[in-house]
Amino acid sequence: MKEPPSLLIVDDSTAIRKILLRVLNQTGITLGDVFEAGDGKEALKVLEGKQISLVLSDINMPNMDGIELLRTLRAAPQWKTLPVVLITTEGGQGRVEEAAELGATSYVRKPFSADQLRDKLASLLAS
C-alpha cells in the first residue's frame, strides 16, 4: 500500500506556514507527516534521513533563500527529482524562468487564492 505523502513547508513566516497547512488539509488527500522549516538551511536539516514527497518553499528567506535551496537540492543525487513548488511574492518573469531552469516543479505567486492553491496542490499530490 502506498504511503501517504510527507511534505516540507519552508517559509520564514509562521503565518504563511499556517495558511499552507490549512490549505493542504483542505485538499482531501490523506497526508503523512508535514514538517516545517524557517529557511533553506533548516530545510536541508529536516530533509536529511526523511522521505519527503513534496517541498513547498518561499524564495525570500534569511540564511538560505529558496533559489539556493533549490540549487542545492538539484545538485544532490538523492534530491535531484524531489518535487519543489516555489510559493513567493517574486512574480517577475525573470524569476519564474530562473526557477524553471533550476528545476522548480511549479511556481505559485503570493498573494494567492486558497482555492487555486488547493487545486494545484491536490493535483501535484495526486500525481
Added chain:
Amino acid sequence: MTSDTSTLPLSAQEMGEMLSAATQDLFTSMLGIEVETVSEYEDEGDPFDGVLSLIGITGRVVGTGTLICSAPAACDLSSKFLMTEFASVDEQVLDAVGELTNMIIGGFKNVLESHFGRLQMSIPSVIHGCNISTHKTKADVAVGLRCVYAEGEIRLKVGLAASRD
C-alpha cells in the same frame, strides 16, 4: 503625500496606482474583503500608537515600503488572514502584518521591475508600540495612501530614489 523631484521615469501618481492595485490584489485574494484607496496622505511625522512594518527595496532604485495601522486593525487583519481570533498584538500578529506588507510591497515591486529591472526586497521589520513617529522620506519620488476596508484602515508609504551605485 506625494513628492516627485527626480528624473526617475516614474511619477508619484503611477506609484500610487501600482501600490493601490497591489493592495487590492492582496485584500481580495487572501483576506476575502474589499479595500478602497480613499486618499493620499501627508506624513507630518505626528506620533502614533500601533504597528509599523518596513521593507527595503534595492537595485537600480532604492527605497522603503511601509505599512502603518492601529493595533486593533493589525489584530483584525491577522484574524482574517489566519482565520484565528487575535485580541491583542502578539508574535503571530506581528508576523502576519509583516507578511501582509511583504505581499503588498512585493506586488508593487514586481511592477516596478518593468521600469528598473531586477530589484531585491529585504525581509520585513515590524514594530509595535506607542508614540512612534517617522521622519519624512528622503526620496526622489514618494507616495502615501490611506486605504479603508469595512472594519478599519491601513496607511501605506513608498519612497524611492535612484541608486548611487
